[in-house]
Amino acid sequence: MSTQKSQRQWGDYLQAALPKIVVAPTFITTLIFIYGFILWNAWLSFTKSRLLPKYDWAGLIQYERLFANERWWVAAQNLLIFGSLFIGICLLIGILLAILLDQRIRAEGALRTIYLYPMALSFIVTGTAWKWILNPGLGLERLMHEWGFEQFTFNWLVDSEMAIYTVVIAGVWQSSGFVMALFLAGLRGIDDSIIKAAQVDGAGLPRIYRSIIIPSLRPVFFSAIIILSHIAIKSFDLVMALTGGGPGYATDLPATFMYSFAFTRGQLGMGAASAMMMLGAVAAIVVPYLYSELRSTRRG
Amino acid sequence: MVNQGQSSIFSRLAVYGALSLAALYFLTPLFVMLLTSLKTLEDIRSGSLVSWPEEITFEAWQMAWTSACIGVDCGGLKGYFWNSISMVVPAVVISTMIGAINGYVLTQWRFRGSDVFFALLLIGCFIPFQVVLLPMARTLGFLGLAGSIPGLILVHTVYGLAFTTLFFRNFYIAVPDELVKAARIDGAGFFTIFWRILLPISGPIIVVSVIWQFTQIWNDFLFGVVYSAGDKQPITVALNNLVNTSTGIKRYNVDMAAAIIAALPTLFVYFVAGKYFVRGLTAGSVKG
Numbered sequence: 001m002s003t004q005k006s007q008r009q010w011g012d013y014l015q016a017a018l019p020k021i022v023v024a025p026t027f028i029t030t031l032i033f034i035y036g037f038i039l040w041n042a043w044l045s046f047t048k049s050r051l052l053p054k055y056d057w058a059g060l061i062q063y064e065r066l067f068a069n070e071r072w073w074v075a076a077q078n079l080l081i082f083g084s085l086f087i088g089i090c091l092l093i094g095i096l097l098a099i100l101l102d103q104r105i106r107a108e109g110a111l112r113t114i115y116l117y118p119m120a121l122s123f124i125v126t127g128t129a130w131k132w133i134l135n136p137g138l139g140l141e142r143l144m145h146e147w148g149f150e151q152f153t154f155n156w157l158v159d160s161e162m163a164i165y166t167v168v169i170a171g172v173w174q175s176s177g178f179v180m181a182l183f184l185a186g187l188r189g190i191d192d193s194i195i196k197a198a199q200v201d202g203a204g205l206p207r208i209y210r211s212i213i214i215p216s217l218r219p220v221f222f223s224a225i226i227i228l229s230h231i232a233i234k235s236f237d238l239v240m241a242l243t244g245g246g247p248g249y250a251t252d253l254p255a256t257f258m259y260s261f262a263f264t265r266g267q268l269g270m271g272a273a274s275a276m277m278m279l280g281a282v283a284a285i286v287v288p289y290l291y292s293e294l295r296s297t298r299r300g
Numbered sequence: 301m302v303n304q305g306q307s308s309i310f311s312r313l314a315v316y317g318a319l320s321l322a323a324l325y326f327l328t329p330l331f332v333m334l335l336t337s338l339k340t341l342e343d344i345r346s347g348s349l350v351s352w353p354e355e356i357t358f359e360a361w362q363m364a365w366t367s368a369c370i371g372v373d374c375g376g377l378k379g380y381f382w383n384s385i386s387m388v389v390p391a392v393v394i395s396t397m398i399g400a401i402n403g404y405v406l407t408q409w410r411f412r413g414s415d416v417f418f419a420l421l422l423i424g425c426f427i428p429f430q431v432v433l434l435p436m437a438r439t440l441g442f443l444g445l446a447g448s449i450p451g452l453i454l455v456h457t458v459y460g461l462a463f464t465t466l467f468f469r470n471f472y473i474a475v476p477d478e479l480v481k482a483a484r485i486d487g488a489g490f491f492t493i494f495w496r497i498l499l500p501i502s503g504p505i506i507v508v509s510v511i512w513q514f515t516q517i518w519n520d521f522l523f524g525v526v527y528s529a530g531d532k533q534p535i536t537v538a539l540n541n542l543v544n545t546s547t548g549i550k551r552y553n554v555d556m557a558a559a560i561i562a563a564l565p566t567l568f569v570y571f572v573a574g575k576y577f578v579r580g581l582t583a584g585s586v587k588g
Contacts, residue, residue, distance in 0.1 A: 018490045019409035026402050026461055027417055033458045034424045037435040100315050113574055114323045120570035121563050122519035124536045128543050128559040129329045143348040234428050237521035241540055258430045275430040286426045
């Protein structure tokens, strides 16, 4: 009798604990593989690790070396150039396409599919394609010559001053359709009656877009910028496929810098330090965003 | 009136013109890739990006698949394609299953701390993976999984969980509480409710999660290049090696054929189930 009762108690206890048991593996993996690893990486960044990890505290030596490294500053500057152009142009093309597509277009579905398909491709594929198109000898340059523009030269891919802009070209091609999708969803969410009222008041379409529709898309701008800057900071594969970081290290981004110092040049500590810098950059952008998202979730 | 009609026809034309131009911009690279992959090398050297092939040949495709040199191994992409498949399938299935049950707990069986758990997990969507690369490399070595496909499956599963959980959590949160409460009163247990009530309505979100994970993992390069070696590399890494090998003649037609082969699975998924793909993109980025 009493064993039966305690068995039932155990069963109830198990039932009650079941949800926690089920999420426990994910919880533990998250703690170890995300937060534990971040701490581990942080620790590595405070050591003298080179080819092999060492765990003796060495203070900020790796950060000092990082900040004294010219290549790191090239990477940081490139991120700034690439990031701002990538975000700006993607937003511009994305908004424009979304507005045009929102004019009761006949083949909207097909056009949307075309604009968005690059998003399904790997950055390696995109990089490979654009590397060929922008090929200084046989690519765009040859095509323009054939079309009669004999003076046309296009050698950005091998020009260390201009190569970073080829990364922008390919990146924009891949991601602007996605921004279009975000804004189109936003446009569809706007109440038609506001627009009708403005039209009745005699406002023209450009005016309506400028002073009513675009301001009301502020949250979409917010998400799009967050996502695009996140893509920019993490950009790695596109550069690897398109320029390999070259010529020299002219198109290095923090992500390619980290990879090459941590995994090919045997500078674990410095690689770890540069990864911490990337984490810091992402956190500066994402934490305010997540904070507002989570707050609105709780309210909702 | 007439004037207005004319100007509206004109502006319609302008809108369609701009949209077609944009379509051309997005399609041209794919078209150029396809065209180049069907040409011979001489044809490429004498023609231009958009010139029609003198004769259409599938030699480059054949070579990319079976005999192109990737590093020292000249067996084409074939093996790497299968590497990617054997990495993607388990990783997608496992991460989607765990994500589904996590989402179920986080919405229907909330406990003290479950919100904190979700927030901790959500942040995991955003970290730049560079920050876990080194510790993970040590861990995989310690587990004896370095340079192997099971190692990649583990990595992709672990770092995919945040997204799959997010998908299912945002989907199940719309399920009315009464449904699950009534089932609980009827004595249905944890797993019964999941199997009988939640799972049968989960079709769309399972598709979203599978497509998202499939695309992400298939297209991944970072984990692939860091955690795999030799003939165990996924296709994106092999493609990059193939294209950026500096020895021998540059076979642009083979490069393009290889790039299309690497892109085909995700392109196929996109054209078949684009609607779900877009849902994944927006759910993964903007709160659903």
